[in-house]
Amino acid sequence: MSRVLVLGAGAIGQWLGGLLACSGTEVTLLARPPHLEVLRVRGLEVEGAQENLPVRAIASLEDLPQEQRRFEWLVLAVKTFAVEAALAQAQQAGLNPTRVLAIQNGLGTEDQVAACFGKARTFVGSVTRAVACPDPGVLRPGSRGGLALAPLARGEIPGDLPARLAAQGVPVAVLADAAAMKWSKLLLNMVANASCAILDLSCRQLLAERDLFRVELQALREALRVMRRRGLAVVDLPGYPVRLLARAVRWLPEALAFPLLAPRMASGRGDKPPSLLLDLRAGRARTEVEWMNGAIALEAARLGLEAPVNRFLAETLTALARGDLPEGAFHRDPRGFLERLEWASSQSQGKASGGRRSPEP
Numbered sequence: 001m002s003r004v005l006v007l008g009a010g011a012i013g014q015w016l017g018g019l020l021a022c023s024g025t026e027v028t029l030l031a032r033p034p035h036l037e038v039l040r041v042r043g044l045e046v047e048g049a050q051e052n053l054p055v056r057a058i059a060s061l062e063d064l065p066q067e068q069r070r071f072e073w074l075v076l077a078v079k080t081f082a083v084e085a086a087l088a089q090a091q092q093a094g095l096n097p098t099r100v101l102a103i104q105n106g107l108g109t110e111d112q113v114a115a116c117f118g119k120a121r122t123f124v125g126s127v128t129r130a131v132a133c134p135d136p137g138v139l140r141p142g143s144r145g146g147l148a149l150a151p152l153a154r155g156e157i158p159g160d161l162p163a164r165l166a167a168q169g170v171p172v173a174v175l176a177d178a179a180a181m182k183w184s185k186l187l188l189n190m191v192a193n194a195s196c197a198i199l200d201l202s203c204r205q206l207l208a209e210r211d212l213f214r215v216e217l218q219a220l221r222e223a224l225r226v227m228r229r230r231g232l233a234v235v236d237l238p239g240y241p242v243r244l245l246a247r248a249v250r251w252l253p254e255a256l257a258f259p260l261l262a263p264r265m266a267s268g269r270g271d272k273p274p275s276l277l278l279d280l281r282a283g284r285a286r287t288e289v290e291w292m293n294g295a296i297a298l299e300a301a302r303l304g305l306e307a308p309v310n311r312f313l314a315e316t317l318t319a320l321a322r323g324d325l326p327e328g329a330f331h332r333d334p335r336g337f338l339e340r341l342e343w344a345s346s347q348s349q350g351k352a353s354g355g356r357r358s359p360e361p
């Protein structure tokens, strides 16, 4: 492997691009302001590192001469809601990479990639390292976790990309079943994510409240039921014993789960605010919740299962992001949030009588 294009130079794009550049790979980052200028002038800065890493950052694929548009890997590092446009850009530029790596959280972007470039070329990545970008062109990677990757078409091999990343000290796991990997990662991502965004609470604040912890437990149990119905195994991911989490979520009664799991979930999340809360605070009209809790609810419905908690979280956060619900409708209001969830769940289970009105947010 010698040439890699990273499409989307945010936290993960810069992190993966930087690691690959350190391994001697020729990396091009398709970047947007404000990262673009900083990367060009100063290179990539990793907090605590002695020197910045010189990287090639471009503003547009059209800036690449035709003969430089051949890449062994296209790493798609934009958020889920930006994937469609990014793929259209790649196609317009006539890119024909040997393999494509989609690293988005949530479900479904791998199918978009496969529709563009074919299933055999599509690889799925689950990043378990939390990476923040406190300033443009500055990376703050956490110390735990790494990358798991799997081919979308079973049996395809990812060449030397895993070895190159592993050589930089990053735990890398190559797995066989992309769907099992994605759903297992989703179990980690969904914990104290949508609820924190809706309530504007930190993970620690949320998970300290037993009533709110119960919501997380219910949402996880819904996801696990979908996985079981689909025959998807829960798999461990670098730095995260997801199977243990799943067993605890399935079998522990809430009275034990709360004191045992809640503090571990809170510390597992680290100090980085939940991604959906960041999306909402950034004023984005779309968040990744549609590909997380929303995708679980959709898949549950497809399989004839109920997932009222995930549906509620997805619908509420989507409405907040779009402005269909007033900003801050549930800010620091667990009671209003829980009442609304109870009402929505009873509606979806057909228990609500015509006389019961939705509580106002």
Ligand SMILES: NC(=O)c1ccc[n+]([C@@H]2O[C@H](COP(=O)([O-])OP(=O)(O)OC[C@H]3O[C@@H](n4cnc5c(N)ncnc54)[C@H](OP(=O)(O)O)[C@@H]3O)[C@@H](O)[C@H]2O)c1
Pocket: 007, 008, 009, 010, 011, 012, 013, 030, 031, 032, 033, 035, 077, 078, 079, 080, 082, 085, 086, 089, 103, 104, 105, 106, 127, 128, 129, 130, 131, 132, 133, 275, 288
């Ligand atoms: N950060 C983490 O710790 C972490 C960990 C695991 C997984 N993930 C997943 O990794 C994915 C990326 O997350 P991230 O945190 O790296 O997001 P991010 O920091 O927002 O980075 C995405 C970057 O891509 C840019 N972009 C979007 N569309 C583009 C296009 N068409 N051409 C060029 N650039 C484009 C964005 O620019 P604009 O901001 O201008 O749109 C942004 O700079 C997400 O699915 C996330 O869930 C993140």
